[in-house]
Amino acid sequence: MVGRPRSEVARKAILRAALDLCARDGYQNVTMKGIAQVAGSGRQTVYRWWQTKAQVLLEALTDVLAEEVPELPDTGDARADLVTFLEQTFTLARGVAGQVVVGLMADAQSDAELAAELRAKIINPRRAALRAVLARGAVPDDVELELAVDLVFGAMWYRLLNRHAEVNQELAEEIAGLLARIN
Amino acid sequence: MVGRPRSEVARKAILRAALDLCARDGYQNVTMKGIAQVAGSGRQTVYRWWQTKAQVLLEALTDVLAEEVPELPDTGDARADLVTFLEQTFTLARGVAGQVVVGLMADAQSDAELAAELRAKIINPRRAALRAVLARGAVPDDVELELAVDLVFGAMWYRLLNRHAEVNQELAEEIAGLLARIN
Amino acid sequence: MVGRPRSEVARKAILRAALDLCARDGYQNVTMKGIAQVAGSGRQTVYRWWQTKAQVLLEALTDVLAEEVPELPDTGDARADLVTFLEQTFTLARGVAGQVVVGLMADAQSDAELAAELRAKIINPRRAALRAVLARGAVPDDVELELAVDLVFGAMWYRLLNRHAEVNQELAEEIAGLLARIN
Amino acid sequence: MVGRPRSEVARKAILRAALDLCARDGYQNVTMKGIAQVAGSGRQTVYRWWQTKAQVLLEALTDVLAEEVPELPDTGDARADLVTFLEQTFTLARGVAGQVVVGLMADAQSDAELAAELRAKIINPRRAALRAVLARGAVPDDVELELAVDLVFGAMWYRLLNRHAEVNQELAEEIAGLLARIN
DNA sequence: CATTAAACGAGACGGTACGTCATGTCTTTGA
DNA sequence: TCAAAGACATGACGTACCGTCTCGTTTAATG
Structure with missing residues (x-):
């Protein structure tokens, strides 16, 4: 059995949010919490696919x-x-x-x-x-x-x-x- | 009254501790708390003279x-x-x-x-x-x-x-x- | 049309799992997630028939x-x-x-x-x-x-x-x- | 040296908040987070002196x-x-x-x-x-x-x-x- | 029989509390 | 008045479970 597939919408929203926050607040001030919040996703959804904000931003980049x-x-x-x-x-x-x-x-x-x-x-x-x-x-x-x-x-x-x-x-x-x- | 003068001993201990921690744990993992602890000084003593760990390490450098x-x-x-x-x-x-x-x-x-x-x-x-x-x-x-x-x-x-x-x-x-x- | 009938196997497995977990971990530490896992059923299957772990355990009891x-x-x-x-x-x-x-x-x-x-x-x-x-x-x-x-x-x-x-x-x-x- | 003494104000506020929340929301719905919030204290201040909400409420009681x-x-x-x-x-x-x-x-x-x-x-x-x-x-x-x-x-x-x-x-x-x- | 619709497992989703950590400020006693 | 000790309010960390939502896969009753 397969389970619910990963949401491409959430993935894009998270990468987009990470980039936006980076542009707005600077890399160092980006937080996993902030990314999830701006992306409108749960914190766990971010952590499920990336370990750190660096991983998120690396994929976004x-x-x-x-x-x-x-x-x-x-x-x-x-x-x-x-x-x-x-x-x-x-x-x-x-x-x-x-x-x-x-x-x-x-x-x-x-x-x-x-x-x-x-x-x-x-x-x-x-x-x-x-x-x-x-x-x-x-x-x-x-x-x-x-x-x-x-x-x-x-x-x-x-x-x-x-x-x-x-x-x-x-x-x-x-x-x-x-x-x-x-x- | 002029108060107690700044302790040169504490200053040296703090700079020394900052460098040691940087060598041991890497720059990013150095914390103000850790510096004070290793230096055997109070946290406030560090903050009194430097605002951030970067300032401490800049002076140490x-x-x-x-x-x-x-x-x-x-x-x-x-x-x-x-x-x-x-x-x-x-x-x-x-x-x-x-x-x-x-x-x-x-x-x-x-x-x-x-x-x-x-x-x-x-x-x-x-x-x-x-x-x-x-x-x-x-x-x-x-x-x-x-x-x-x-x-x-x-x-x-x-x-x-x-x-x-x-x-x-x-x-x-x-x-x-x-x-x-x-x- | 009527669709697939409720699985009595799943029902029994869930009630059994709930009791086992209660005996093993204590009532407070039983979770819906854990019940489903131990029962080998999906989470939704538990929620479809019971609203809370209390309901599950009440029926089991x-x-x-x-x-x-x-x-x-x-x-x-x-x-x-x-x-x-x-x-x-x-x-x-x-x-x-x-x-x-x-x-x-x-x-x-x-x-x-x-x-x-x-x-x-x-x-x-x-x-x-x-x-x-x-x-x-x-x-x-x-x-x-x-x-x-x-x-x-x-x-x-x-x-x-x-x-x-x-x-x-x-x-x-x-x-x-x-x-x-x-x- | 002794450090800053425990704040009796914070202690009273936390016990008071715990009781108030218990009266308002019921014991089970009281959370450590909520207690700290209502007491106007930090979460760490609660955890520093009590391990669980039960400990807090036991002392309050x-x-x-x-x-x-x-x-x-x-x-x-x-x-x-x-x-x-x-x-x-x-x-x-x-x-x-x-x-x-x-x-x-x-x-x-x-x-x-x-x-x-x-x-x-x-x-x-x-x-x-x-x-x-x-x-x-x-x-x-x-x-x-x-x-x-x-x-x-x-x-x-x-x-x-x-x-x-x-x-x-x-x-x-x-x-x-x-x-x-x-x- | 073939159709079909609901139950099933799996697991991702948005939330929220958890307990920990570091921050920068404060309030004591002691030097 | 400075130093140490350490409590304080704050807020991010990473984890767990919540209850909901899709998926693809059974599984019987019905047409």
């Missing part, structure tokens, strides 16, 4: 990215493609997705399981994408791509976290320009 | 760095100096100081005041130091130094947070090598 | 008593008959039936409907039986029988609840002895 | 009885004293105290510790008092007093629980009358 992440640009101009890719990434990072992923990264510092999931579902795919773009000629062939990825996304993360500067098109162009100067 | 941060290397060999500087920085980052600063950065995402203090007391001094080292010839003169700093420290932060790779001497050398290839 | 309650003794010796009747009653009260009826009485304190059903199905029939036994000469004719019933069953209930003394043959004989001294 | 229980009557007329004593007892039993003690007795069925406390603090003192009154001549000297106490208070408890008749002066007089007929 995954869903959002699945919809919003664009195709890799491939115009033949390596440098222009890199700028396009970065600006697309930065646009996402400036929105709720950025807030969520920064919060998740913060929580992941004290939750190894979350850290692994975050890397597997969010971080590594983006790293692979950047690596692919870089490999098309944005840096010389003999440059260690992992290092280049660390430098480029590192700069983005650093600015997202520390907020000492914007993560915008200007940054994308400066990075592409500097990488192009490597001989 | 500041004290630690004041003791442990070495002089800027200046041997005349710009690239070697950069490697030395980075390795010194990375060594600190791999220890408790790294754990603390990552936790503080996480908390700072939802606490603007803490973010400002963190930048002023910890982040910006290190940025200035790296900038100084870079300015001695590790990169061409016309490279925007702020960008270079973002890329270098960004890579460090990215690895500290995401833990996909070590923050060690190899990284220092790879970074210095890549910067040296910019023409 | 009624079934048990229907099987186990013996005939009224009638040997001609009024005092001996009273002792026999009391000892039969006390034996039931010392078993699961006692535990159940005490629990039901407790619940009935905050459930008037249950209280009425409990009186109608369990309490009053036993009162009538005791009254009949007493009326055969165990007390003088001019003694108010309702009062005598209250005193005798009251003592039983008091001991069942408060557990300051056993509800056993000795009690039966002492009661009969004292009633016999009323002139 | 003890306090009430300490104030309201009158002296034992001793006029020289044994039967009149018994009636007076019973009517005083019944008056208490008809009020909130009766509701509380019945609820406590119900809970005590599944909580041995509570049962012991209830006997020690409430039940046994009243038994001793009734015994003293009976010993002054309300029953013949050779009647087993424990049994007489069981019959008299048993009748009261039976009526309190089962509500098939009032617990009033008429009952007091009938009981005294019947006891007087024992030869």
